[in-house]
Amino acid sequence: MLLAGSPGRASGSPARRRTGTVRDGTGAGRAPVPGSGQSPEKSPQAALQVGVPSIACAPSGAPAVLEELLRELQLLRKGMVKEQVKTCRKAWEGCEEEEESGEGNPQAGSHCHVQAAFHCRTRENISVEQRSWQELQLYYIPERDGMFHRGTGLNLTSGQYTAPIAGYYTFTATLHIVRREQRRKGQPCRENRLRVLICVQSHCQHNSNLETISQLESGGDLFTISVAGVLYLQAGQYASVFVDNAAGSPLTIQSGSDFSAILLGV
Incomplete structure:
Protein backbone atom coordinates (compact mmCIF):
# COMPACT_ATOMS: atom_id res chain seq x y z
CA MET A 1 0.00 0.00 0.00
CA LEU A 2 2.94 2.34 0.69
CA LEU A 3 4.45 1.66 -2.72
CA ALA A 4 1.10 2.03 -4.50
CA GLY A 5 0.61 5.48 -3.00
CA SER A 6 4.18 6.68 -3.48
CA PRO A 7 4.88 9.30 -6.18
CA GLY A 8 6.42 8.14 -9.45
CA ARG A 9 5.14 4.58 -9.32
CA ALA A 10 3.06 4.96 -12.45
CA SER A 11 6.01 6.29 -14.44
CA GLY A 12 9.59 5.17 -14.90
CA SER A 13 11.27 2.18 -16.44
CA PRO A 14 9.35 -0.69 -18.07
CA ALA A 15 10.25 -2.79 -15.06
CA ARG A 16 8.17 -0.48 -12.87
CA ARG A 17 5.18 -0.83 -15.20
CA ARG A 18 5.03 -4.58 -14.85
CA THR A 19 1.85 -5.58 -13.10
CA GLY A 20 0.98 -8.19 -10.58
CA THR A 21 -2.08 -9.30 -8.69
CA VAL A 22 -3.28 -8.16 -5.30
CA ARG A 23 -3.98 -10.86 -2.79
CA ASP A 24 -7.60 -11.20 -1.71
CA GLY A 25 -6.82 -11.31 2.02
CA THR A 26 -6.76 -15.10 2.23
CA GLY A 27 -3.15 -15.28 1.13
CA ALA A 28 -4.04 -16.95 -2.21
CA GLY A 29 -3.08 -14.47 -4.93
CA ARG A 30 -2.99 -15.74 -8.53
CA ALA A 31 -0.68 -14.89 -11.42
CA PRO A 32 -1.85 -15.08 -15.05
CA VAL A 33 -1.74 -18.64 -16.40
CA PRO A 34 -0.33 -18.88 -19.94
CA GLY A 35 -2.74 -20.34 -22.46
CA SER A 36 -5.78 -19.96 -20.28
CA GLY A 37 -7.17 -17.17 -22.44
CA GLN A 38 -7.78 -15.00 -19.46
CA SER A 39 -5.99 -11.65 -19.29
CA PRO A 40 -4.83 -10.14 -16.00
CA GLU A 41 -7.23 -7.25 -16.45
CA LYS A 42 -10.23 -9.61 -16.47
CA SER A 43 -9.19 -11.53 -13.37
CA PRO A 44 -11.10 -10.49 -10.19
CA GLN A 45 -7.91 -10.98 -8.20
CA ALA A 46 -6.10 -8.46 -10.41
CA ALA A 47 -8.73 -5.70 -10.28
CA LEU A 48 -6.21 -3.47 -8.48
CA GLN A 49 -2.73 -3.36 -9.91
CA VAL A 50 0.37 -1.97 -8.29
CA GLY A 51 3.85 -1.39 -9.59
CA VAL A 52 5.29 -4.53 -7.98
CA PRO A 53 6.54 -7.18 -10.37
CA SER A 54 4.82 -10.53 -10.10
CA ILE A 55 7.06 -13.20 -8.65
CA ALA A 56 5.67 -15.77 -11.05
CA CYS A 57 6.71 -13.76 -14.11
CA ALA A 58 9.79 -11.95 -12.72
CA PRO A 59 12.50 -11.49 -15.38
CA SER A 60 16.17 -12.14 -14.93
CA GLY A 61 16.73 -8.58 -13.66
CA ALA A 62 14.19 -8.99 -10.85
CA PRO A 63 16.73 -8.91 -7.96
CA ALA A 64 17.88 -5.41 -8.87
CA VAL A 65 14.29 -4.23 -9.11
CA LEU A 66 13.45 -5.80 -5.75
CA GLU A 67 16.46 -4.15 -4.11
CA GLU A 68 15.31 -0.79 -5.49
CA LEU A 69 11.82 -1.38 -4.18
CA LEU A 70 13.15 -2.40 -0.77
CA ARG A 71 15.26 0.75 -0.56
CA GLU A 72 12.23 2.84 -1.48
CA LEU A 73 10.11 0.99 1.09
CA GLN A 74 12.69 1.69 3.79
CA LEU A 75 12.69 5.38 2.92
CA LEU A 76 8.89 5.46 3.08
CA ARG A 77 8.91 3.72 6.49
CA LYS A 78 11.48 6.18 7.83
CA GLY A 79 9.29 9.03 6.67
CA MET A 80 6.26 7.53 8.43
CA VAL A 81 8.22 7.05 11.67
CA LYS A 82 9.36 10.67 11.57
CA GLU A 83 5.78 11.84 11.07
CA GLN A 84 4.57 9.69 13.99
CA VAL A 85 7.31 11.04 16.25
CA LYS A 86 6.43 14.59 15.24
CA THR A 87 2.73 13.96 15.94
CA CYS A 88 3.47 12.44 19.37
CA ARG A 89 5.76 15.34 20.24
CA LYS A 90 3.05 17.85 19.32
CA ALA A 91 0.48 15.95 21.40
CA TRP A 92 2.88 15.85 24.38
CA GLU A 93 3.61 19.55 24.11
CA GLY A 94 -0.13 20.22 23.96
CA CYS A 95 -0.67 18.26 27.19
CA GLU A 96 2.11 20.20 28.91
CA GLU A 97 0.54 23.49 27.83
CA GLU A 98 -2.83 22.38 29.22
CA GLU A 99 -1.22 21.46 32.55
CA GLU A 100 0.60 24.78 32.73
CA SER A 101 -2.56 26.71 31.88
CA GLY A 102 -4.47 24.71 34.50
CA GLU A 103 -2.10 25.81 37.25
CA GLY A 104 -3.51 29.33 37.21
CA ASN A 105 -7.10 28.17 36.72
CA PRO A 106 -8.45 25.81 39.40
CA GLN A 107 -11.35 24.81 37.13
CA ALA A 108 -9.12 23.70 34.25
CA GLY A 109 -8.74 20.02 33.37
CA SER A 110 -9.72 17.44 35.93
CA HIS A 111 -8.76 19.55 38.98
CA CYS A 112 -11.60 20.07 41.41
CA HIS A 113 -12.43 23.64 42.40
CA VAL A 114 -12.61 23.99 46.21
CA GLN A 115 -15.56 26.27 46.86
CA ALA A 116 -15.24 26.60 50.64
Missing part, protein backbone atom coordinates in the same frame (compact mmCIF):
# COMPACT_ATOMS: atom_id res chain seq x y z
CA ALA A 117 -12.20 26.34 52.91
CA PHE A 118 -10.52 28.20 55.74
CA HIS A 119 -7.68 27.96 58.24
CA CYS A 120 -7.72 30.36 61.20
CA ARG A 121 -6.16 30.66 64.65
CA THR A 122 -7.22 31.96 68.03
CA ARG A 123 -6.34 35.62 68.47
CA GLU A 124 -5.74 35.59 72.22
CA ASN A 125 -5.59 33.27 75.19
CA ILE A 126 -8.95 31.81 76.22
CA SER A 127 -9.60 30.83 79.83
CA VAL A 128 -11.74 27.76 80.57
CA GLU A 129 -12.69 27.35 84.21
CA GLN A 130 -12.79 23.97 85.89
CA ARG A 131 -15.90 21.86 85.29
CA SER A 132 -17.14 24.27 82.67
CA TRP A 133 -18.24 24.07 79.05
CA GLN A 134 -17.12 26.78 76.63
CA GLU A 135 -17.33 27.59 72.92
CA LEU A 136 -14.10 29.03 71.49
CA GLN A 137 -14.29 32.46 69.86
CA LEU A 138 -12.13 35.31 68.55
CA TYR A 139 -10.12 33.93 65.63
CA TYR A 140 -8.01 35.57 62.94
CA ILE A 141 -6.32 34.54 59.68
CA PRO A 142 -2.56 35.21 59.78
CA GLU A 143 -0.92 36.68 56.71
CA ARG A 144 1.62 33.95 56.11
CA ASP A 145 2.24 31.13 53.66
CA GLY A 146 0.00 28.12 54.06
CA MET A 147 -2.99 29.98 55.51
CA PHE A 148 -6.11 30.11 53.36
CA HIS A 149 -9.70 31.34 53.26
CA ARG A 150 -12.09 30.77 50.38
CA GLY A 151 -15.84 31.25 50.26
CA THR A 152 -18.19 32.73 52.84
CA GLY A 153 -19.59 31.63 56.18
CA LEU A 154 -16.65 32.10 58.56
CA ASN A 155 -17.39 34.39 61.51
CA LEU A 156 -14.06 35.12 63.16
CA THR A 157 -15.69 36.83 66.15
CA SER A 158 -18.14 34.10 67.16
CA GLY A 159 -15.90 31.25 65.96
CA GLN A 160 -18.78 29.68 64.03
CA TYR A 161 -18.47 28.48 60.45
CA THR A 162 -21.74 28.45 58.53
CA ALA A 163 -21.85 26.07 55.55
CA PRO A 164 -22.52 28.00 52.32
CA ILE A 165 -23.79 24.85 50.59
CA ALA A 166 -24.84 21.42 51.79
CA GLY A 167 -22.03 18.89 51.66
CA TYR A 168 -19.34 16.92 53.42
CA TYR A 169 -16.80 19.03 55.30
CA THR A 170 -13.57 17.91 56.93
CA PHE A 171 -12.84 19.78 60.17
CA THR A 172 -9.68 19.97 62.25
CA ALA A 173 -8.98 21.70 65.55
CA THR A 174 -5.62 21.69 67.33
CA LEU A 175 -5.48 23.36 70.74
CA HIS A 176 -2.41 24.26 72.79
CA ILE A 177 -3.41 24.17 76.44
CA VAL A 178 -1.75 25.29 79.66
CA ARG A 179 -2.88 24.17 83.11
CA ARG A 180 -2.85 27.12 85.44
CA GLU A 181 -2.54 25.04 88.64
CA GLN A 182 -2.20 21.42 89.65
CA ARG A 183 -5.10 19.40 90.95
CA ARG A 184 -5.51 19.08 94.68
CA LYS A 185 -4.24 16.03 96.47
CA GLY A 186 -6.79 13.31 96.93
CA GLN A 187 -8.91 14.46 93.97
CA PRO A 188 -10.11 11.46 91.88
CA CYS A 189 -8.22 10.99 88.62
CA ARG A 190 -11.42 10.24 86.73
CA GLU A 191 -12.31 13.94 86.96
CA ASN A 192 -8.96 14.95 85.54
CA ARG A 193 -9.98 14.78 81.88
CA LEU A 194 -10.61 17.15 78.98
CA ARG A 195 -12.92 16.88 75.99
CA VAL A 196 -12.58 18.87 72.76
CA LEU A 197 -15.49 18.75 70.32
CA ILE A 198 -16.55 20.20 66.97
CA CYS A 199 -20.32 20.41 67.14
CA VAL A 200 -23.13 21.27 64.70
CA GLN A 201 -25.53 24.05 65.76
CA SER A 202 -23.96 24.00 69.27
CA HIS A 203 -25.97 20.86 70.08
CA CYS A 204 -23.16 18.51 70.95
CA GLN A 205 -25.44 16.05 72.75
CA HIS A 206 -28.02 15.69 69.98
CA ASN A 207 -26.42 16.42 66.61
CA SER A 208 -23.48 14.67 65.05
CA ASN A 209 -20.11 15.88 66.34
CA LEU A 210 -16.40 15.17 66.40
CA GLU A 211 -14.88 14.46 69.79
CA THR A 212 -11.58 13.60 71.42
CA ILE A 213 -10.94 12.91 75.12
CA SER A 214 -7.62 13.39 76.90
CA GLN A 215 -6.72 12.21 80.37
CA LEU A 216 -4.62 14.97 81.91
CA GLU A 217 -1.38 14.03 83.57
CA SER A 218 -0.73 15.43 87.03
CA GLY A 219 2.68 16.78 86.11
CA GLY A 220 1.96 18.14 82.65
CA ASP A 221 1.53 21.91 82.45
CA LEU A 222 1.62 22.33 78.64
CA PHE A 223 0.08 19.90 76.14
CA THR A 224 -1.65 19.76 72.76
CA ILE A 225 -4.92 18.06 71.88
CA SER A 226 -6.45 17.65 68.43
CA VAL A 227 -9.75 16.55 66.94
CA ALA A 228 -10.44 15.89 63.25
CA GLY A 229 -13.06 14.25 61.08
CA VAL A 230 -15.84 14.71 58.53
CA LEU A 231 -19.27 16.21 59.16
CA TYR A 232 -22.23 16.63 56.82
CA LEU A 233 -23.72 20.12 57.04
CA GLN A 234 -26.90 21.41 55.47
CA ALA A 235 -26.72 24.83 53.89
CA GLY A 236 -27.04 27.36 56.73
CA GLN A 237 -25.88 25.05 59.52
CA TYR A 238 -22.78 26.03 61.44
CA ALA A 239 -20.00 24.21 63.27
CA SER A 240 -17.76 25.43 66.11
CA VAL A 241 -15.20 24.20 68.62
CA PHE A 242 -16.15 23.41 72.23
CA VAL A 243 -14.01 22.59 75.24
CA ASP A 244 -15.39 20.55 78.14
CA ASN A 245 -13.05 20.97 81.11
CA ALA A 246 -13.79 18.21 83.60
CA ALA A 247 -10.43 18.66 85.29
CA GLY A 248 -10.02 20.00 88.79
CA SER A 249 -8.09 23.08 87.66
CA PRO A 250 -8.62 25.94 85.20
CA LEU A 251 -7.15 25.72 81.70
CA THR A 252 -5.93 28.30 79.21
CA ILE A 253 -6.26 27.80 75.45
CA GLN A 254 -3.20 29.54 74.07
CA SER A 255 -3.37 32.00 71.20
CA GLY A 256 -2.35 30.44 67.89
CA SER A 257 -4.48 27.32 68.32
CA ASP A 258 -5.83 26.15 64.94
CA PHE A 259 -9.32 25.66 63.49
CA SER A 260 -9.78 24.71 59.82
CA ALA A 261 -12.29 23.16 57.41
CA ILE A 262 -12.47 22.19 53.72
CA LEU A 263 -15.51 21.28 51.65
CA LEU A 264 -14.89 17.76 50.30
CA GLY A 265 -17.95 17.46 48.08
CA VAL A 266 -21.73 17.47 47.87
Whole structure:
Protein backbone atom coordinates (compact mmCIF):
# COMPACT_ATOMS: atom_id res chain seq x y z
CA MET A 1 0.00 0.00 0.00
CA LEU A 2 2.94 2.34 0.69
CA LEU A 3 4.45 1.66 -2.72
CA ALA A 4 1.10 2.03 -4.50
CA GLY A 5 0.61 5.48 -3.00
CA SER A 6 4.18 6.68 -3.48
CA PRO A 7 4.88 9.30 -6.18
CA GLY A 8 6.42 8.14 -9.45
CA ARG A 9 5.14 4.58 -9.32
CA ALA A 10 3.06 4.96 -12.45
CA SER A 11 6.01 6.29 -14.44
CA GLY A 12 9.59 5.17 -14.90
CA SER A 13 11.27 2.18 -16.44
CA PRO A 14 9.35 -0.69 -18.07
CA ALA A 15 10.25 -2.79 -15.06
CA ARG A 16 8.17 -0.48 -12.87
CA ARG A 17 5.18 -0.83 -15.20
CA ARG A 18 5.03 -4.58 -14.85
CA THR A 19 1.85 -5.58 -13.10
CA GLY A 20 0.98 -8.19 -10.58
CA THR A 21 -2.08 -9.30 -8.69
CA VAL A 22 -3.28 -8.16 -5.30
CA ARG A 23 -3.98 -10.86 -2.79
CA ASP A 24 -7.60 -11.20 -1.71
CA GLY A 25 -6.82 -11.31 2.02
CA THR A 26 -6.76 -15.10 2.23
CA GLY A 27 -3.15 -15.28 1.13
CA ALA A 28 -4.04 -16.95 -2.21
CA GLY A 29 -3.08 -14.47 -4.93
CA ARG A 30 -2.99 -15.74 -8.53
CA ALA A 31 -0.68 -14.89 -11.42
CA PRO A 32 -1.85 -15.08 -15.05
CA VAL A 33 -1.74 -18.64 -16.40
CA PRO A 34 -0.33 -18.88 -19.94
CA GLY A 35 -2.74 -20.34 -22.46
CA SER A 36 -5.78 -19.96 -20.28
CA GLY A 37 -7.17 -17.17 -22.44
CA GLN A 38 -7.78 -15.00 -19.46
CA SER A 39 -5.99 -11.65 -19.29
CA PRO A 40 -4.83 -10.14 -16.00
CA GLU A 41 -7.23 -7.25 -16.45
CA LYS A 42 -10.23 -9.61 -16.47
CA SER A 43 -9.19 -11.53 -13.37
CA PRO A 44 -11.10 -10.49 -10.19
CA GLN A 45 -7.91 -10.98 -8.20
CA ALA A 46 -6.10 -8.46 -10.41
CA ALA A 47 -8.73 -5.70 -10.28
CA LEU A 48 -6.21 -3.47 -8.48
CA GLN A 49 -2.73 -3.36 -9.91
CA VAL A 50 0.37 -1.97 -8.29
CA GLY A 51 3.85 -1.39 -9.59
CA VAL A 52 5.29 -4.53 -7.98
CA PRO A 53 6.54 -7.18 -10.37
CA SER A 54 4.82 -10.53 -10.10
CA ILE A 55 7.06 -13.20 -8.65
CA ALA A 56 5.67 -15.77 -11.05
CA CYS A 57 6.71 -13.76 -14.11
CA ALA A 58 9.79 -11.95 -12.72
CA PRO A 59 12.50 -11.49 -15.38
CA SER A 60 16.17 -12.14 -14.93
CA GLY A 61 16.73 -8.58 -13.66
CA ALA A 62 14.19 -8.99 -10.85
CA PRO A 63 16.73 -8.91 -7.96
CA ALA A 64 17.88 -5.41 -8.87
CA VAL A 65 14.29 -4.23 -9.11
CA LEU A 66 13.45 -5.80 -5.75
CA GLU A 67 16.46 -4.15 -4.11
CA GLU A 68 15.31 -0.79 -5.49
CA LEU A 69 11.82 -1.38 -4.18
CA LEU A 70 13.15 -2.40 -0.77
CA ARG A 71 15.26 0.75 -0.56
CA GLU A 72 12.23 2.84 -1.48
CA LEU A 73 10.11 0.99 1.09
CA GLN A 74 12.69 1.69 3.79
CA LEU A 75 12.69 5.38 2.92
CA LEU A 76 8.89 5.46 3.08
CA ARG A 77 8.91 3.72 6.49
CA LYS A 78 11.48 6.18 7.83
CA GLY A 79 9.29 9.03 6.67
CA MET A 80 6.26 7.53 8.43
CA VAL A 81 8.22 7.05 11.67
CA LYS A 82 9.36 10.67 11.57
CA GLU A 83 5.78 11.84 11.07
CA GLN A 84 4.57 9.69 13.99
CA VAL A 85 7.31 11.04 16.25
CA LYS A 86 6.43 14.59 15.24
CA THR A 87 2.73 13.96 15.94
CA CYS A 88 3.47 12.44 19.37
CA ARG A 89 5.76 15.34 20.24
CA LYS A 90 3.05 17.85 19.32
CA ALA A 91 0.48 15.95 21.40
CA TRP A 92 2.88 15.85 24.38
CA GLU A 93 3.61 19.55 24.11
CA GLY A 94 -0.13 20.22 23.96
CA CYS A 95 -0.67 18.26 27.19
CA GLU A 96 2.11 20.20 28.91
CA GLU A 97 0.54 23.49 27.83
CA GLU A 98 -2.83 22.38 29.22
CA GLU A 99 -1.22 21.46 32.55
CA GLU A 100 0.60 24.78 32.73
CA SER A 101 -2.56 26.71 31.88
CA GLY A 102 -4.47 24.71 34.50
CA GLU A 103 -2.10 25.81 37.25
CA GLY A 104 -3.51 29.33 37.21
CA ASN A 105 -7.10 28.17 36.72
CA PRO A 106 -8.45 25.81 39.40
CA GLN A 107 -11.35 24.81 37.13
CA ALA A 108 -9.12 23.70 34.25
CA GLY A 109 -8.74 20.02 33.37
CA SER A 110 -9.72 17.44 35.93
CA HIS A 111 -8.76 19.55 38.98
CA CYS A 112 -11.60 20.07 41.41
CA HIS A 113 -12.43 23.64 42.40
CA VAL A 114 -12.61 23.99 46.21
CA GLN A 115 -15.56 26.27 46.86
CA ALA A 116 -15.24 26.60 50.64
CA ALA A 117 -12.20 26.34 52.91
CA PHE A 118 -10.52 28.20 55.74
CA HIS A 119 -7.68 27.96 58.24
CA CYS A 120 -7.72 30.36 61.20
CA ARG A 121 -6.16 30.66 64.65
CA THR A 122 -7.22 31.96 68.03
CA ARG A 123 -6.34 35.62 68.47
CA GLU A 124 -5.74 35.59 72.22
CA ASN A 125 -5.59 33.27 75.19
CA ILE A 126 -8.95 31.81 76.22
CA SER A 127 -9.60 30.83 79.83
CA VAL A 128 -11.74 27.76 80.57
CA GLU A 129 -12.69 27.35 84.21
CA GLN A 130 -12.79 23.97 85.89
CA ARG A 131 -15.90 21.86 85.29
CA SER A 132 -17.14 24.27 82.67
CA TRP A 133 -18.24 24.07 79.05
CA GLN A 134 -17.12 26.78 76.63
CA GLU A 135 -17.33 27.59 72.92
CA LEU A 136 -14.10 29.03 71.49
CA GLN A 137 -14.29 32.46 69.86
CA LEU A 138 -12.13 35.31 68.55
CA TYR A 139 -10.12 33.93 65.63
CA TYR A 140 -8.01 35.57 62.94
CA ILE A 141 -6.32 34.54 59.68
CA PRO A 142 -2.56 35.21 59.78
CA GLU A 143 -0.92 36.68 56.71
CA ARG A 144 1.62 33.95 56.11
CA ASP A 145 2.24 31.13 53.66
CA GLY A 146 0.00 28.12 54.06
CA MET A 147 -2.99 29.98 55.51
CA PHE A 148 -6.11 30.11 53.36
CA HIS A 149 -9.70 31.34 53.26
CA ARG A 150 -12.09 30.77 50.38
CA GLY A 151 -15.84 31.25 50.26
CA THR A 152 -18.19 32.73 52.84
CA GLY A 153 -19.59 31.63 56.18
CA LEU A 154 -16.65 32.10 58.56
CA ASN A 155 -17.39 34.39 61.51
CA LEU A 156 -14.06 35.12 63.16
CA THR A 157 -15.69 36.83 66.15
CA SER A 158 -18.14 34.10 67.16
CA GLY A 159 -15.90 31.25 65.96
CA GLN A 160 -18.78 29.68 64.03
CA TYR A 161 -18.47 28.48 60.45
CA THR A 162 -21.74 28.45 58.53
CA ALA A 163 -21.85 26.07 55.55
CA PRO A 164 -22.52 28.00 52.32
CA ILE A 165 -23.79 24.85 50.59
CA ALA A 166 -24.84 21.42 51.79
CA GLY A 167 -22.03 18.89 51.66
CA TYR A 168 -19.34 16.92 53.42
CA TYR A 169 -16.80 19.03 55.30
CA THR A 170 -13.57 17.91 56.93
CA PHE A 171 -12.84 19.78 60.17
CA THR A 172 -9.68 19.97 62.25
CA ALA A 173 -8.98 21.70 65.55
CA THR A 174 -5.62 21.69 67.33
CA LEU A 175 -5.48 23.36 70.74
CA HIS A 176 -2.41 24.26 72.79
CA ILE A 177 -3.41 24.17 76.44
CA VAL A 178 -1.75 25.29 79.66
CA ARG A 179 -2.88 24.17 83.11
CA ARG A 180 -2.85 27.12 85.44
CA GLU A 181 -2.54 25.04 88.64
CA GLN A 182 -2.20 21.42 89.65
CA ARG A 183 -5.10 19.40 90.95
CA ARG A 184 -5.51 19.08 94.68
CA LYS A 185 -4.24 16.03 96.47
CA GLY A 186 -6.79 13.31 96.93
CA GLN A 187 -8.91 14.46 93.97
CA PRO A 188 -10.11 11.46 91.88
CA CYS A 189 -8.22 10.99 88.62
CA ARG A 190 -11.42 10.24 86.73
CA GLU A 191 -12.31 13.94 86.96
CA ASN A 192 -8.96 14.95 85.54
CA ARG A 193 -9.98 14.78 81.88
CA LEU A 194 -10.61 17.15 78.98
CA ARG A 195 -12.92 16.88 75.99
CA VAL A 196 -12.58 18.87 72.76
CA LEU A 197 -15.49 18.75 70.32
CA ILE A 198 -16.55 20.20 66.97
CA CYS A 199 -20.32 20.41 67.14
CA VAL A 200 -23.13 21.27 64.70
CA GLN A 201 -25.53 24.05 65.76
CA SER A 202 -23.96 24.00 69.27
CA HIS A 203 -25.97 20.86 70.08
CA CYS A 204 -23.16 18.51 70.95
CA GLN A 205 -25.44 16.05 72.75
CA HIS A 206 -28.02 15.69 69.98
CA ASN A 207 -26.42 16.42 66.61
CA SER A 208 -23.48 14.67 65.05
CA ASN A 209 -20.11 15.88 66.34
CA LEU A 210 -16.40 15.17 66.40
CA GLU A 211 -14.88 14.46 69.79
CA THR A 212 -11.58 13.60 71.42
CA ILE A 213 -10.94 12.91 75.12
CA SER A 214 -7.62 13.39 76.90
CA GLN A 215 -6.72 12.21 80.37
CA LEU A 216 -4.62 14.97 81.91
CA GLU A 217 -1.38 14.03 83.57
CA SER A 218 -0.73 15.43 87.03
CA GLY A 219 2.68 16.78 86.11
CA GLY A 220 1.96 18.14 82.65
CA ASP A 221 1.53 21.91 82.45
CA LEU A 222 1.62 22.33 78.64
CA PHE A 223 0.08 19.90 76.14
CA THR A 224 -1.65 19.76 72.76
CA ILE A 225 -4.92 18.06 71.88
CA SER A 226 -6.45 17.65 68.43
CA VAL A 227 -9.75 16.55 66.94
CA ALA A 228 -10.44 15.89 63.25
CA GLY A 229 -13.06 14.25 61.08
CA VAL A 230 -15.84 14.71 58.53
CA LEU A 231 -19.27 16.21 59.16
CA TYR A 232 -22.23 16.63 56.82
CA LEU A 233 -23.72 20.12 57.04
CA GLN A 234 -26.90 21.41 55.47
CA ALA A 235 -26.72 24.83 53.89
CA GLY A 236 -27.04 27.36 56.73
CA GLN A 237 -25.88 25.05 59.52
CA TYR A 238 -22.78 26.03 61.44
CA ALA A 239 -20.00 24.21 63.27
CA SER A 240 -17.76 25.43 66.11
CA VAL A 241 -15.20 24.20 68.62
CA PHE A 242 -16.15 23.41 72.23
CA VAL A 243 -14.01 22.59 75.24
CA ASP A 244 -15.39 20.55 78.14
CA ASN A 245 -13.05 20.97 81.11
CA ALA A 246 -13.79 18.21 83.60
CA ALA A 247 -10.43 18.66 85.29
CA GLY A 248 -10.02 20.00 88.79
CA SER A 249 -8.09 23.08 87.66
CA PRO A 250 -8.62 25.94 85.20
CA LEU A 251 -7.15 25.72 81.70
CA THR A 252 -5.93 28.30 79.21
CA ILE A 253 -6.26 27.80 75.45
CA GLN A 254 -3.20 29.54 74.07
CA SER A 255 -3.37 32.00 71.20
CA GLY A 256 -2.35 30.44 67.89
CA SER A 257 -4.48 27.32 68.32
CA ASP A 258 -5.83 26.15 64.94
CA PHE A 259 -9.32 25.66 63.49
CA SER A 260 -9.78 24.71 59.82
CA ALA A 261 -12.29 23.16 57.41
CA ILE A 262 -12.47 22.19 53.72
CA LEU A 263 -15.51 21.28 51.65
CA LEU A 264 -14.89 17.76 50.30
CA GLY A 265 -17.95 17.46 48.08
CA VAL A 266 -21.73 17.47 47.87
